Amino acid sequence: MTVKTGDIVGRLSYKCDLLFRVLTISNDVVTLVGEEMRLLADAPMDDLKVMTLKEREEDKNKVKEQEEASYRLFRQDAKLMKRRQDYQTHAGYEETSHFFELRGRVLHLDGDANYLNRCTDIYNKLGVPVYGVHLAEKEMPSQLASLLKMVQPDILVVTGHDAYSKAKGNRNDLKAYRHTKYFAECVRIARNHTKDLDRLLIFAGACQSHFETLIRAGANFASSPDRVNIHALDPVYIASKLSRTSFSDTVNLWDIIRNTITGQKGLGGIETKGSMRLGLPYKEEYEDEIDPS
Template structure:
């Protein structure tokens, strides 16, 4: 069976453990190699054409159902967190009185750069579902360092997400060699450019990285949160859960790193960070007739 770009495939040598989307097919010296992007994880990989098999509809449905179940569980826990945060904010905003006060909230604005347009669409849908104001930009990982300063100037975000696809290859170098990673060096350079523009860690909160990314370099470059401490794969939606938690946490409160990671699908093996302030601001009075 012929395999073409955009087909959903698995790698026979890995027992088809991950569903991939074929994004390119190259031929050199008579051998075909496919470039693959994870369908649910932010992993990019090369694979021999003959090692691939198209995932049949029944198995594809089964794997997709398993991921959707994990997503739903994670979202339910996250929703509980957000509801508790909002209840606490309402109590604080009204001084604990039973009398109703008209107040409004301004969650942190997110600028989300994603190397994968399909994942970006999924993330934007989740941001909308939880009520996070977001600007989404599809941008190839290699182009991010050159575009980030202009985008920050234009959108003026409170939170910046720099993500896409990545992968570590033992064949290309040791685990601490950035050249052994497909896109970590581009993410690192993008973070550095953003920090030259806004150095303070609490004026611009940054999440950076994808599957197997060089966590330590991203943190040292200036990211507040990054992937992947244990060089494992991260789920496509994990960045959303992290930045949404930050977006809804009041700016006077500091966020414990575990509080941010506990409701992600990947957890601390794939995600980590440093203590960071929230960015939510509350005001009053809120008068709808003045806004119309």
């Protein structure tokens, strides 16, 4: 079967362990983007197999189970946070007051339009305010300053696709990574805009990104400590946790990583406070504008 742009394929040399979308074809070299993982790869045409609808559905169901498990963990965690907030805010008062939540606003830059749409759906499902922008990774640094000024986010997510190639250098050589340098430049621009690590919370990186460079540049959270692939939705769960955690609380690092699909081999970070603030009084007519606690 002839491989064409947009096909869903697997790599025979990797036993079709991951599914990819065909991005471009040049001579017999095919550029691929992960269907579920934020990975960019090249492969020869004869190494690719076009996946059948049945094979794609089987893989989709397996991934869906992982996504649902991560979503359940997040919802359970959110309920526990709300109970604790209710206890702390109501303690010592005879009357029970109704508080509203001002959750941290996310600016999400994504190198993949399909992933951006999926991420935006999850943000909305979790009640997290988001402004999403699709940009090629190389274009992100030139556009970021104006976007920060316009959106004034509490949380910045800079992600897309990345990959590490042994053929281009060792693990500490940034030239061996497709897009880490662009993500790192974005982090430096953002830190020049807001230096306080607890006033602008940053997640940066994609599959196999150089974690240490992104953290040193000023990211609060990044990928990928073990240079493994990360799931398309992992940045969403980290940003959402930060958005829904009180500015007076430090996020538990283990709690925030365990809610992701990939876990600590692919994601890590530093001690960081949340960005949500409670307010009074809550009025029902404000329901469309603010989220009640």
